[in-house]
Amino acid sequence: MLGGYLVREHNGITLVGRIVETEAYLQNDPACHASRGMTERTRVMFGQPGLGYIYFTYGMHHCFNIVTNDEGIGEAVLIRALEPIKGTEAMYAIREKAKRDTDLLSGPGKLCQAFSLTRSENGVDLIESDLIFLEQGKLTKSEAVDVTSRVGITVAVDKPWRFFIKGNPFVSKGRPSSKETAP
DNA sequence: GGGAAGATGTTCT
């Protein structure tokens, strides 16, 4: 999934971002919303692969996931950061706080705001939709994938399920949540 | 430049 493109048509403007950072959430993973069974909120995660699962958290932020496993299995990949490719002017207009390109999409809450993804887009079919969909892309020769533990969680912090393009400036600044104790 | 805490609403116990 890293290196692919997320395309969003909004108000007649095309926004494109390249996926540079993701996290995996599996069903038997305590940090995954679906680990405690299906609820009203996590229903989409148990749907067919290719759906977009969007939830609201911390009172002011949305997070965008892509459902990955078969129907009946609650697993998804969180999109944590995108590299702005197209429509950056519209992103700046929405995100007034952003001063540089690296401020626009470098975090799950930021990219949802810039792409205008809210709960009303929850459950969208990324394969059928003309408004939100994915395009294929791949890593260049000089790019490498790095892996760390995940960010912003309090359980299963030792699971190395955060994937990102090594050295890419648009990866979020969040540090892995595993406790790094001095040797 | 970096760490700590506040903001704020939905979901689940």
Place this chain on the structure above:
DNA sequence: GAACATCTTCCCT
């Protein structure tokens, strides 16, 4: 009523 897959601001170094 507590927790939360975060972002921003404020204050310190």
